[in-house]
Amino acid sequence: MLHFSRDFSFENTAAHQNMMDDAFASISEEYKSGEVGYYNLPHDSHALLDEVQELIQGNILLNSGQIKDIAVIGIGGSSLGIKAVNSLMLSKNLNTRRLHFFENSDPIDISRTMAKLRKENTLFIVISKSGSTIETTSIFKTIISYFDLELESVDSQRVIVITDKGSSLSLFAKHYGVKQFNISDNVGGRFSVLSAVGIVPLTLAGYDTKTLLDSAEGFLTRFFNHEEDHILEKACHFYEHSPMQSINVLFAYANDLENLCKWYVQLWGESLGKINTQEKNVGLTPIGLIGSIDQHSFLQLLIEGPKDKTVTFVSIEDFENDLSIPDVTLKHIEKTNFVNSNSFNTLINAQCDATRESLIQSGVSVDSIVFQRICEGNIGTMIIYYELLTSLVGAMLHVNTYDQPGVELGKDILYKKFGK
Template identity: 25%
Template sequence: MSVTVAVSGAAAEAVARHVPQLVADGVAGRITTLDATLWGPAAEDEASKRLGWTEAVAVSTPLVDDILALREALRAKGVTHIVLGGMGGSSLAPEVITNTYGVALTVLDSTDPEQVRTALEDRLTETAVVISSKSGSTVETDSQKRVYEQAFRAAGIDPTERIVVVTDPGSPLDVAARADGYRVFNADPTVGGRYSALTAFGLVPSGLAGVDIAQLLDEAQAVSLELALDTPENPGLVLGAAIAGTSPLKDKLGIVPDGTHIVGFGDWVEQLIAESTGKEGTGILPVVLDVDSYEVTAGLPDVQIVRLVANERETREVREGEIEVSGTLGGQLLVWEYATVVAGRLLGINPFDQPDVESAKIATRGLLDARPEPAPALFVADGIEVRTSGGLELADESLEGAVDALLAALPADGYVSVQAYLDRIAHPGLAGIRDALARRSGRPVTFGWGPRFLHSTGQFHKGGPAVGVFLQIVGASTEDLEIPERPFTFGQLIQAQAAGDASVLAAHGRPVLTLTLPEVADGVATLRDRIG
């Protein structure tokens, strides 16, 4: 088998309890034959338009030759550097694919002006850019396209020779790009963004960067038949039952790479599961961990650990209470998609919609239109501005006191979400505060870079269980970057995204602590010293 799932403890009990019924109900076969009734009447309309990912290998295979031909044509023109402008599923899957294959790809999934500027200044004359947006109206990717068009023209390069568009047929981006003469790859419109890893969204940037995308599809094809069969060994049924069928539900899923050859898989799984299941007050929150993270050995009753292991460890006894998954990248992409929709059936929710994602976008647009002055800080400590919302009250005016107050608001079954609206390439060490906060709080902690997490875990934060507390870390850029033909800058956009999300979280009664860093480098160092 190309993918193996081993279970023990509560996960094994869940598999024993649920898989026989899933098999009896013909769930695997019905997913594969596009049966939209599996998730109940309320989900049927959406599901009827979102099951195309089960046929992704067959639909995507004809794209391979076109992608490889374009890669050779670009290389013949001296293009050796591929940039991807995309968000959510449009960027997370290509990042995992290229990292796993050891192929260079610059992923620009940010509106931070420093991160955008750094990408623009990197080998522009040798660069081609993939602009990837399912809806064709994503503000981040539209802004990235505009700034690259301007940069190419300033360098005497025709943008239509260097920008490749991936979008759904008939989207605003599809119509405009074709009219302007850009090369366009259309993706299957019956596949939602977070299920699109094996469609044009995953394949075009990865293939142009140098990945053997035919092999990736072959890996997925190798597990397709097994996933379609209603048997107790079906890895999609087993994994779905293990992650969503425990009783009581272990609704935090700690994802631990432990010997796997796949690089960064947890970030892709995080979006897939959080956005698919986090709604109607329920859901599963993925927590991306390392082997030595606090949550792995803390024995928290609501945390289910899943280890991604190497194939040669298949026969080793699974650690008590854990899940172990091994296999190829293409195989695992498809298995986890099946497992996620199986989890949706067990949880009683629609795994294809994202009803709370749009709220943050609407709040952002309102702030960009009105451009209000930021609310005054409650106080400034160590050069960092401190603000609160969502009912969070502070007892003293210090960074330590502010963080203590946020952690004190944690329910017994809660989690902490750290959201850093900063240049993730320049400040990777900031993620180290995740471990420190987990040890300090004794609870699971997620870490997301803004605004990309808004297209990932953002749905869970508003639609999932109301047990999260939120730490926003926001930069105040002194060197902004204009967005051509837009009335706002990149700096104003990322500030509005942070403020908009905070307002929506507060409206849902979620406590939010916002720390603004007027001097980003100094502020990051201070936070690592005070928290980490």
């Protein structure tokens, strides 16, 4: 269960209601028309669960239990959502196959990650919607060479491809008899975590992806039945204050939430930073922080710096870990004894509450999302919640939430640098 609350004031005026009604109608049309595919993923991706089980039964490497590691080769939307779920669930599912990520052109990181793996125990999943992502294809070539993958023989079962149907990577998979899963044309990369992009590797790793999908589908249904209208009010508040408060900070109080913050940064930034239909440059800048660490690095700016930020606190009510602070007195630092015998669970949430209250007193716009505990169901709700919120704000900003023309410019320049 997730609990959503806000400490900012919101007056539901006629103008606000019209804005929320228009945005709701806009994304309802996207949903009903099938123009935007992510709305259908919580339901449609259930079919992938059976397909993955068939794959496990038919793949001798998976069926024999030989595969202990899964290497995910992808970048941005092809990896961030998977990493977010994996980071949150890894400490709870210790018997899963381990996921490893190749997502950057950094030669040290590529070498270090390859050195952790043994060919005989590893399944390689190559993810690229377009099929020609330069980082992904370059790393894949390196892995083929490093591990001496013989794709014409048994090693074809050691590779899985996730891509658009008919892409260059899809044609590669057909040529070598490599198993492939396809992404719908109307599902963008940053909205694809509940598609084959996320569901296939997470299911193979051993996570309860059925519950992940069920929870997302339940929230989606409630939203379109007007049972989750708080999300409309939040979107309206963000839009209305965007000229003065153009920065949204996700302040997450757990280290394992860091990759969720990174997923949010891509989703929010790439979807909303656009030239809108009125030819204006618009957008909301996303920042991900981790508490209590960033209380010691960023909090001063939030409290006494420009009032151009809104802050969303994300916390975990029950960490399901009873580690406590020992009742130990140390000479000269006795003033810290007030926390002795308390759990770290209590401490970090008290720090979150105190930071939130300090921002409220300083006039910063604040809202909160609380995980009752970390589980696949709550993560599925969080994913669809932020995707819906992004679509609503995009509708209010009058942008195409689902394209990324600014990203394509950099790709064109890169190709020119290599003389292509």
